[in-house]
Amino acid sequence: MVRRINLKRANVARSNTIRDINRQIILNYVREEGPISRADIAKITALQRSTVSLIVEELLNTGLIEEVYGESSGGRPPQLLSLRTSHAVAIGVDLGKKTTIVATTDLSGRLLEQEEFPTDKDFNKTIDRVIDSAKHFIKKNGGSIEGIGISLPGMVESWTGDVLLIPHLDWHRPKVAEIVRQATGLPVKIENDANAVALAELWFGRPEINNVRDFILVYITNGIGTGVVFDGQIYRGKGGVAGEFGHMTIGSDAPIACAAGSHNCWEAFASERSALARYANLSGNRNGSQKITFVELVELALKGDAKAVAALKETAHYIGIGISNLIQGLSPEVTVVTGTIVRAWKLIADEVTAAAESGICQGYPSVNIMASTLGSHPTLMGAFSLVLADKFASVSVT
Numbered sequence: 001m002v003r004r005i006n007l008k009r010a011n012v013a014r015s016n017t018i019r020d021i022n023r024q025i026i027l028n029y030v031r032e033e034g035p036i037s038r039a040d041i042a043k044i045t046a047l048q049r050s051t052v053s054l055i056v057e058e059l060l061n062t063g064l065i066e067e068v069y070g071e072s073s074g075g076r077p078p079q080l081l082s083l084r085t086s087h088a089v090a091i092g093v094d095l096g097k098k099t100t101i102v103a104t105t106d107l108s109g110r111l112l113e114q115e116e117f118p119t120d121k122d123f124n125k126t127i128d129r130v131i132d133s134a135k136h137f138i139k140k141n142g143g144s145i146e147g148i149g150i151s152l153p154g155m156v157e158s159w160t161g162d163v164l165l166i167p168h169l170d171w172h173r174p175k176v177a178e179i180v181r182q183a184t185g186l187p188v189k190i191e192n193d194a195n196a197v198a199l200a201e202l203w204f205g206r207p208e209i210n211n212v213r214d215f216i217l218v219y220i221t222n223g224i225g226t227g228v229v230f231d232g233q234i235y236r237g238k239g240g241v242a243g244e245f246g247h248m249t250i251g252s253d254a255p256i257a258c259a260a261g262s263h264n265c266w267e268a269f270a271s272e273r274s275a276l277a278r279y280a281n282l283s284g285n286r287n288g289s290q291k292i293t294f295v296e297l298v299e300l301a302l303k304g305d306a307k308a309v310a311a312l313k314e315t316a317h318y319i320g321i322g323i324s325n326l327i328q329g330l331s332p333e334v335t336v337v338t339g340t341i342v343r344a345w346k347l348i349a350d351e352v353t354a355a356a357e358s359g360i361c362q363g364y365p366s367v368n369i370m371a372s373t374l375g376s377h378p379t380l381m382g383a384f385s386l387v388l389a390d391k392f393a394s395v396s397v398t
Contacts, residue, residue, distance in 0.1 A: 196382025198227025320355025
């Protein structure tokens with residue numbers, strides 16, 4: 001594909017640009033294929049061995065990689081290269097609607113330590129707790145922390161670090177990044193939760209996901225968030241608010257109203273709250289006197305509770321209908337579903353896929369829907385990715 005050069009953002013390719021690109025290529029081979037030898041890197045990349053050796057020496061000196069010994073075949077054990085994962089390099093903040101997690105990670109994206117506390121609707125109280133936790137981890141790790149990534153459920157201008165709105169907490173233009181940066185002295189990157197999870201899938205997801213260039217991430221919570229990845233990059237659109245598909249109309253008379261008060265949008269039909277409303281109706285508990293959480297609903301379904309299974313399957317049907325619209329409009333290679341609901345994926349996968357396929361017009365690409373494998377805290381992985389991706393991303397020359 002030929003891409004038009006954006007002359008307003010173009011950087012001339014100088015010798016150091018080429019070296020930076022080769023450095024990132026070698027670092028990524030170590031990340032994805034390590035432990036790996038210098039000779040294998042040279043063979044795979046077709047770079048001169050002398051070039052590989054110089055770049056490897058630089059990466060060793062900066063502490064990004066380390067030498068390890070491979071298995072001996074009778075002689076001296078071979079020296080191989082691996083990511084250095086002996087210490088924390090980043091802090092991730094998963095600022096959720098109800099709970100906030102502050103944690104550390106190594107270069108591989110492995111969670112090392114974490115602190116968790118309830119999210120207070122008082123902005124100052126929550127941000128003070130975040131700063132206290134971050135300072136604790138910074139002090140404990142002796143200066144090895146290089147940056148802080150923050151994932152949150154709101155509208156974000158990620159390139160400026162400005163949060164426009166967090167509706168569920170009623171925070172308007174909170175200076176999250178600026179305050180944390182000033183308090184800790186570290187670079188801070190901030191992103192909408194769905195976009196952050198999409199970034200985590202791009203860097204740490206299963207190969208069927210991180211090896212594709214175009215995919216959509218559907219994050220099912222009390223609402224529905226979507227992250228759109230085009231050509232290996234998060235697509236944010238004008239103002240950074242692209243991907244707000246949770247409020248597209250897919251029907252009428254949903255079991256609950258969305259956050260904006262509509263009974264017609266995707267969120268009202270396919271969110272965690274809609275599944276809980278369906279279960280309450282099936283159980284004859286419309287007045288909500290015996291409330292359960294969505295986690296508890298999933299557990300009931302996994303244990304064979306017929307009403308819980310029915311509530312999840314009907315919700316899955318509407319998840320699939322919404323995905324069919326995304327597929328027809330954007331034609332992704334893969335659509336990834338994440339959130340607590342993936343714990344029940346074996347129960348609902350067929351309903352999601354069948355509904356998506358039924359909504360696709362003849363001649364469109366086939367449906368390819370997968371459950372995320374990022375674990376129980378995908379938004380925390382997204383927060384880590386905001387810092388780690390800078391170390392592994394290729395240098396742009398256009």
